[in-house]
């Protein structure tokens with residue numbers, strides 16, 4: 001009997017081997033197909049980014065970034081957070097689609113679904129589709145807990161452009177469960193299946209217990225091919241305290257990890273001052289170039305300045321956009337809301353392109369003294385910095401080409 005079993009196993013073993021090889025081959029083909037379609041999506045995203053960037057440069061009449069809340073409920077309860085509850089129902093999909101359409105009418109460049117946890121909304125994908133249909137780039141900010149390969153595939157199909165996950169620590173603690181230990185498998189799935197760009201945000205702040213975690217998380221993000229950013233924890237009004245010296249060191253190490261020349265992390269003079277406890281002199285354009293739309297459909301300056309202006313989006317007008325573009329915000333000097341800083345920097349690029357290019361090059365060299373300008377920047381330096389007449393000709397030509 002034993003002999004018969006052994007002989008049958010030996011006879012079948014080439015078949016097992018063949019089957020194993022076919023399975024491996026299938027995996028390789030699926031991986032290659034994923035990689036190819038990710039590249040195609042990245043190219044398409046880049047093309048739309050360039051067009052939208054050109055529009056943002058051309059006019060100051062429309063919002064660049066709008067954060068919209070489809071549900072205030074969250075499946076976590078981070079102790080520092082004031083942007084969630086445990087009971088709210090999702091906003092009705094018809095209402096959400098109306099709000100997205102309104103943002104589309106304003107010509108909003110990027111629309112971000114935030115929360116609470118936006119993926120708790122049962123029609124999250126439908127909203128992403130609508131964002132793309134109104135011509136905006138679609139972003140989701142999530143805690144990542146609900147991500148699975150199937151969910152990532154559905155986000156691909158819906159046309160998501162960017163996904164941002166904030167990871168607060170390596171091991172979960174009583175402040176936050178957004179931890180690398182819990183989320184690492186999800187990050188691997190994202191690396192394997194996502195066709196959208198992924199950014200991992202880490203945090204530093206005077207109250208952060210293990211600041212060295214931020215560096216571990218940023219390194220892990222880079223190793224998986226994601227972007228990484230670092231946020232400074234703010235209080236309930238969006239204001240920050242200076243970082244202790246050890247955290248400033250960590251902050252600088254994370255900045256050095258960034259390889260893309262055009263990343264905002266090289267460019268973020270706001271954060272560089274905030275970590276030292278110094279105020280920034282800038283004009284916050286919240287309520288105009290940046291909008292925060294809460295679950296009740298009201299427009300606020302940002303998540304930390306609710307009630308200003310507190311007008312329903314349905315009755316928000318271009319006059320409101322213009323008024324808020326010019327309104328000084330008293331909370332600006334110590335504000336740590338980095339997405340609003342980034343929007344303000346785009347406006348600075350529009351108004352002072354030459355100075356911003358000089359600053360971008362200088363700041364890149366600050367983190368890496370042996371940095372050599374890549375070809376596009378060398379071309380930009382030659383076209384825009386060396387001769388004012390040549391710069392004006394190239395500025396006009398670039399505007400005409402980008403407008404097409």
Ligand code: SF4
Nearest residue numbers: 074077078081116143
């Ligand atoms: S996961 Fe995000 S929304 Fe939820 S409690 Fe934490 S910080 Fe707030």
Ligand code: SF4
Nearest residue numbers: 238284302331332335
């Ligand atoms: S400066 Fe602008 S973004 Fe910052 S807290 Fe104030 S209103 Fe919000």
